[in-house]
Amino acid sequence: MLGLVKAATPSAPPRRESRRLSTRRYIAKVRRMTKSRVFALSVSALILLPIMFGGLAGCQPSEKNKNTEFDVASFYKGKKIKWIIPYSPGGGYDEYARLLSPYLRKYTGARFDILNLPGAGGMRGANELFASPSDGLTIGMINGSALVTNELVGVKGARYKIDEFEFLGRVVADTHVLIVSNQSGYKSFEQILNAEEEVKIGATGLGGSTYLDAVISKEAFALNLKIIHGFDSSSVIRQAMLRGNIVGSWGSWGSAKDAVDDGRHIVVLQSGTERNADLPDVPTVFEMIEISSNQERTLAIVTAWESLNAVGRPVAVAPGTPADKIQFLRAAFDKAMHDPELLKDLKQAGRAISYASGDEMSHIVESATTMPDDIEQLFVNAIKGEL
Amino acid sequence: MGIIEGLVSGFFQAISLEVFPFLLVGAVFGLLIGVIPGLSGHFAMAMVIPFLYGMEPGAGIAFLLGAHSTVAQGGGLTAILFSTPGTGQNAATLLDGPPMRDQGLAGLATGAALASCFLGAAFGAVALALLIPVLQQVVLFFGPPEIFVLAILALTFVAVLGKEDLTRSMIAGLSGLLLAMVGLDNVTNQERFTFGLFELRDGLSLVPVILGLFAVAEMFDLWVRRGSLPGGLHANRLSAKETQKQIFQGIGAAFKHWWLVLRCSAIGATMGLIPGLGSAPAAFVAYGHAKQSSKNKDTFGKGNIEGVIGSEAANDAVEGGALASTLAFGIPGSSSMGILLAGLFILGVETGPNIVTYNVDIVFLMLFTIIIGNLIGTVVGLFLVNPLSRATSLRASILVPILLVIVFTGAFAVNRSGFDIGVAIVFGVLGYLMKELGYSRAALLIGFVLGFAVDKNLYLALQLSGPYFLLDPIPLTLAIITLAFLGYNVWTIIRDKRRAKDNAR
Numbered sequence: 089m090l091g092l093v094k095a096a097t098p099s100a101p102p103r104r105e106s107r108r109l110s111t112r113r114y115i116a117k118v119r120r121m122t123k124s125r126v127f128a129l130s131v132s133a134l135i136l137l138p139i140m141f142g143g144l145a146g147c148q149p150s151e152k153n154k155n156t157e158f159d160v161a162s163f164y165k166g167k168k169i170k171w172i173i174p175y176s177p178g179g180g181y182d183e184y185a186r187l188l189s190p191y192l193r194k195y196t197g198a199r200f201d202i203l204n205l206p207g208a209g210g211m212r213g214a215n216e217l218f219a220s221p222s223d224g225l226t227i228g229m230i231n232g233s234a235l236v237t238n239e240l241v242g243v244k245g246a247r248y249k250i251d252e253f254e255f256l257g258r259v260v261a262d263t264h265v266l267i268v269s270n271q272s273g274y275k276s277f278e279q280i281l282n283a284e285e286e287v288k289i290g291a292t293g294l295g296g297s298t299y300l301d302a303v304i305s306k307e308a309f310a311l312n313l314k315i316i317h318g319f320d321s322s323s324v325i326r327q328a329m330l331r332g333n334i335v336g337s338w339g340s341w342g343s344a345k346d347a348v349d350d351g352r353h354i355v356v357l358q359s360g361t362e363r364n365a366d367l368p369d370v371p372t373v374f375e376m377i378e379i380s381s382n383q384e385r386t387l388a389i390v391t392a393w394e395s396l397n398a399v400g401r402p403v404a405v406a407p408g409t410p411a412d413k414i415q416f417l418r419a420a421f422d423k424a425m426h427d428p429e430l431l432k433d434l435k436q437a438g439r440a441i442s443y444a445s446g447d448e449m450s451h452i453v454e455s456a457t458t459m460p461d462d463i464e465q466l467f468v469n470a471i472k473g474e475l
Numbered sequence: 476m477g478i479i480e481g482l483v484s485g486f487f488q489a490i491s492l493e494v495f496p497f498l499l500v501g502a503v504f505g506l507l508i509g510v511i512p513g514l515s516g517h518f519a520m521a522m523v524i525p526f527l528y529g530m531e532p533g534a535g536i537a538f539l540l541g542a543h544s545t546v547a548q549g550g551g552l553t554a555i556l557f558s559t560p561g562t563g564q565n566a567a568t569l570l571d572g573p574p575m576r577d578q579g580l581a582g583l584a585t586g587a588a589l590a591s592c593f594l595g596a597a598f599g600a601v602a603l604a605l606l607i608p609v610l611q612q613v614v615l616f617f618g619p620p621e622i623f624v625l626a627i628l629a630l631t632f633v634a635v636l637g638k639e640d641l642t643r644s645m646i647a648g649l650s651g652l653l654l655a656m657v658g659l660d661n662v663t664n665q666e667r668f669t670f671g672l673f674e675l676r677d678g679l680s681l682v683p684v685i686l687g688l689f690a691v692a693e694m695f696d697l698w699v700r701r702g703s704l705p706g707g708l709h710a711n712r713l714s715a716k717e718t719q720k721q722i723f724q725g726i727g728a729a730f731k732h733w734w735l736v737l738r739c740s741a742i743g744a745t746m747g748l749i750p751g752l753g754s755a756p757a758a759f760v761a762y763g764h765a766k767q768s769s770k771n772k773d774t775f776g777k778g779n780i781e782g783v784i785g786s787e788a789a790n791d792a793v794e795g796g797a798l799a800s801t802l803a804f805g806i807p808g809s810s811s812m813g814i815l816l817a818g819l820f821i822l823g824v825e826t827g828p829n830i831v832t833y834n835v836d837i838v839f840l841m842l843f844t845i846i847i848g849n850l851i852g853t854v855v856g857l858f859l860v861n862p863l864s865r866a867t868s869l870r871a872s873i874l875v876p877i878l879l880v881i882v883f884t885g886a887f888a889v890n891r892s893g894f895d896i897g898v899a900i901v902f903g904v905l906g907y908l909m910k911e912l913g914y915s916r917a918a919l920l921i922g923f924v925l926g927f928a929v930d931k932n933l934y935l936a937l938q939l940s941g942p943y944f945l946l947d948p949i950p951l952t953l954a955i956i957t958l959a960f961l962g963y964n965v966w967t968i969i970r971d972k973r974r975a976k977d978n979a980r
Contacts, residue, residue: 176890177521183817186525205891208659208676215673244666245673288939294664316938318662320931323807331615333939346825433528437821473664 160416164224165197172220172228174213176206180342180439181229181401184259187437191430195420209296210234211246218248220406224413227256232399233297236456240464241295241471251457253404254414255449256421261400261442264301264359265367267344268336269329270352277356277371281379283312290325290334291317295471298322301338301393303470305357305373308389309380317473329353341366342440359397392463395456400442402449418446478835485839488533489847497534498844501541502851508542509549510859512690512885515562515682516546516794517811524814527821533840535822539815540798540844544596545852547754547790551588552856555783556581556863557878559690563681564790566920567758569689571775571782578778582718585860586725587780588787589853591736594729595788596849598740599747599795600842606748606799607838617749619935620944624953625749626928629756629921631961632763640913641968647909647918654679654919655926662934674894681755683886683895684902684923688916690882691903694875696910715861722860729784735765736788743789747796754793755924759917761789795845802838 171189175181182204189200205213210231217228235250268274280287291299299317306313316334319325325337326347336353341364347353355370363372373390380386403421405414424430425443434441444452459467469475488494501523508519519542527535550561555572568588575584617625630648657668658678669675729736739761746757765785766775775782797812807813824837866874886899909916936944945954 177518177524177814179813179817182521183524203891207890207892208673212673244671245676293659293661316935318931318934318938320661323813327615328618328935328939331618333618436528436823 160412161197163413164416167198167225169196169198169200170220170226171200171202172213172217172226173202173204174206174210174228174231175204177204181231183437184401184439185229187433187439188259188424188430191424191427192420194427195423196417208245209238209293211238211243211248215245215247217404217406218253222406222408222410224405224409224417227403227405227417229259229401229403232258232402232453233396233456236396236399236453237295237300237467237471239457241468249407251450251453252407253453254407254409255446255453256403256405256414256417257425257446258400258402258442258444258449258452259425260440261398261444262340262342262440263364263367264297264338264397265341265344265355265370266301266305266336266338266357267329267348267353267355269332269334270354271332272329272335274335274356275354277376278379280311280356281309286312286314287336288314288316288334290319290328290337291315292319292321292325293317294473298325298338299473300467300470301359303475304389304393304467305338307466307470307475308373308386308393309376326353342438345438359394361394388460388463389466392459392467395452395459396467398444398452399449399456400444402444404449414446421446481835482839484836485841486843488836488840489537489843491533493531494533494537494840497530498537498541498848499851501538502545502848503855505542505545505848506549506852506855506859509546509551509561510553510863511549512553512557512559512561512686512882514885514888515550515811516543517814518888519543519546520811520814520818524818524821527818530822532822532824532837535818536824536837536840537844537848539818540841541848541851543811543815544791544794544845544848547787547794548589548592548849548852548856551592551787551790552585552859552863555584555588556860556866557690558693559878559882560685563685563924564754564758564793565786566685566689566755566917567762567786567790568783570762570786570917571777571779573693574776574778575780575783580721580778580780581864582721582860583725583728583780584783585856585864586722586727587729587784588725589722589856590726590729591739591784591788592791593849593853594733594736595740595743595791596795597846598737598788599744599792599798600845601795602741602744602792603795603799603802603845604838604842607803616949618939619932620940620947620950621953622749622752622928623932623936624945624950624957626752626756626925626932628953628957628960629752629760630925630929631957631964632760632921641965643913644915644918647914647916648922651919651922651924652926652929653922654684655923656930661931674892679898679923680889680895681924682889683898685920686882686886687899687902688906688909688920690878691899692906692910692916694879694882695903695907697875718861718864722857725780728780729788732781732784735768735781735784738768739765739785739788740792743792744796744799746789747793747798748800752928753924754790754797756921757793758786758790759921762786791849798841798845802841 171185173181173185182202185202189202193200205216207213213228214230214235217226217230220226220228230253232250235246235248238246239250266277268280274280274283274287289302291302293299294317299315302313302315305311306315319328322337322339322343325334325339328334329336330352336356341355341358344353344355345366348355355367357376358364358367358370358372360372361374363370373393377383377386377390405417422445425441431441466475489498504523505516505519508514520539523539523542526538530538546562547564550565551568551572553559553561554565554568555576558569558573560566560569572584572588575581630652655678657675659666659669659676666676742761742764743757746752746760747754762782762785765781766772769775769779769781771779798815801807801812801816807816825834883896883899886895887893889895906916909919940947944950
């Protein structure tokens with residue numbers, strides 16, 4: 089075994105032998121060099137120049153603190169802003185960013201460089217954004233709801249604090265829907281509520297949003313559900329629905345849309361305080377509270393659940409970013425999100441939009457992170473799979 | 476619209492002036508992406524997506540599918556010429572491609588690879604068109620229990636891959652399975668084997684592992700031997716004319732072995748239908764089959780053209796199967812299929828079982844796009860072989876650093892993570908040791924790739940059907956096939972050993 093290791097480490101080729109003899113001459117050469125004046129001048133220049141430039145650079149912030157809007161706009165003109173996306177190219181977050189960036193460019197004057205940093209279910213991107221320099225040149229789109237739940241549970245590896253991000257605004261908060269296969273025999277939420285046998289609901293990973301929705305809805309409405317989690321992705325869940333292995337699952341309306349339009353899946357329940365324009369006949373979770381036996385508790389759970397969903401997919405910058413830059417970016421984001429051309433693009437791409445301003449986001453995050461203790465404990469247990 | 480009308484319409488759309496230029500550009504783009512190690516079909520399509528906004532559906536489909544279909548062809552070229560799989564699917568080609576190159580038969584290998592890719596893709600595309608209407612029934616047979624047993628069956632093909640030593644390949648294969656366990660478990664949310672490292676939460680990424688095991692390990696090997704790629708001792712420098720002649724011979728060989736191509740394409744297309752298995756296992760299973768059914772089993776692994784033909788035909792046919800499954804359900808079978816669906820949605824193409832009823836010309840357009848795209852890829856690939864094979868005869872001291880830079884960039888590019896470069900290096904060392912000690916790296920890879928499928932599906936199968944899921948018809952049949960296959964191989968080895976002992980006496 090050792091012989092192999094020896095073979096693996098390359099031995100120095102023979103040519104070097106001749107150089108070793110002239111090492112002494114080389115050292116002598118260096119000695120001569122250091123005594124020359126030219127050498128001393130260049131070394132001092134090399135040391136002094138960075139100090140000078142550093143000093144000049146140090147002077148600049150005080151000039152910037154003049155705080156006029158014009159200055160901030162000219163700061164951003166022509167600059168490159170990094171936009172962190174916590175998922176791989178080709179996914180939903182990526183698509184939103186690529187659709188949005190030309191409009192943000194229009195209103196900020198800066199170029200956007202989209203940086204895909206996938207990993208840890210969106211946490212890597214959030215960590216990177218949190219740790220990024222607070223010069224206003226890095227923004228990120230984060231999976232807000234997932235980050236809140238991760239922080240609630242105290243997941244290892246979460247190197248951010250959700251309420252310390254400076255929010256520019258929210259792009260979308262997906263409507264969550266409970267879908268069932270059209271062959272399952274269930275056509276409405278009441279039927280599921282009154283089901284005699286266990287209703288098999290599929291979910292992806294433990295602690296993920298489809299799992300959480302299933303467990304919380306089960307708890308809130310005392311449903312007779314058997315939650316089968318561990319499916320790789322929502323596509324695999326849909327296949328299992330087709331096969332009849334499971335009755336249905338929770339998911340976002342955007343991804344369920346085409347199967348529902350086809351008639352293969354039926355939406356029985358939706359999240360939100362108001363019915364989504366696409367789903368006028370489907371009751372919301374709030375409407376269903378009145379059928380519950382313990383209305384107060386159900387209301388508390390559903391309110392907390394809704395505040396969690398409301399966080400959605402916001403865009404944020406790192407904590408400590410100067411207020412004038414935040415204002416500028418927020419204003420630009422607001423204008424971009426109301427641009428009729430963008431709305432047209434989003435419609436063509438089939439992507440929903442539910443804008444909330446940066447200010448509103450801070451309130452939304454606050455209500456998502458402050459729940460009554462018993463409800464919080466419920467959610468923590470739910471996420472951990474201990475319910 | 477009737478089938479014939481759809482066929483004709485699809486064909487003319489594919490060669491029309493509005494569509495064909497995009498097809499051409501897409502196919503060449505895909506080929507180049509495939510040649511660069513570490514960049515895969517997933518990446519190629521993600522790069523194409525931004526261009527789709529505002530494109531006509533026909534042109535957009537041609538661009539998208541053209542890029543997607545030629546990636547595996549490009550990957551096959553680098554697998555043979557540089558011992559570096561361009562994509563995961565081409566890992567099986569590494570078993571016989573580089574040995575052929577070392578024997579001075581690089582042209583033959585690449586010609587055969589390109590042609591089998593084309594034939595496999597054509598088969599896959601045709602299968603796609605034929606299967607979509609009936610697909611609903613077929614795929615619904617494959618639930619978690621069936622996929623689990625199928626994955627185990629694919630794992631037993633590891634026994635076939637082991638050149639002489641069954642034990643060593645089993646060790647390698649099962650180690651691969653173990654390595655797939657690293658990361659956050661979907662079911663219990665527990666971190667397994669991550670040693671507290673944040674970067675390992677998602678497990679080991681496939682691309683850095685492949686690049687490390689095969690590319691970096693080859694670089695170490697080259698460095699130690701200090702030769703150039705085509706064999707350390709006798710650098711078989713082929714002239715351009717000689718290479719060209721071989722390429723045509725290779726193409727001819729692929730057509731000559733048409734029955735093998737057909738069988739391996741069928742294996743590829745079938746495995747592509749099953750979501751979640753990925754494309755790498757299909758190539759290995761086909762390779763295993765080619766070896767089993769060959770008359771000269773012992774030359775496999777030392778440069779048998781059938782090995783190259785089998786794996787390349789399968790890995791292109793896989794795409795056809797995966798596409799059929801994706802289109803029929805509108806449910807993506809893999810991440811690159813997910814991107815494809817997103818692209819189709821942007822173009823306004825509706826998917827789902829109704830696609831055959833309402834949009835049969837689109838189906839045929841896709842079919843012809845794949846076939847013509849692959850043809851373009853083959854032709855362009857032919858011209859690429861000569862300059863690329865020049866590169867292989869460069870000195871190791873030039874070649875190794877350049878290739879390492881490309882490899883490390885590829886490893887980094889997947890997740891934009893420096894950690895993956897470290898993974899590639901670690902697996903490079905592991906791969907080199909395995910090579911020197913005679914453990915099958917291919918077995919490790921197939922174990923690694925299938926590990927996820929085995930783990931998740933076993934859990935789901937148990938949840939859904941209880942422990943007796945093995946008694947359901949399809950899992951039972953597959954389980955019996957697995958045991959029979961394993962038993963046969965073990966018996967053959969014992970018999971051969973006994974014969975050798977008798978002969979020695």
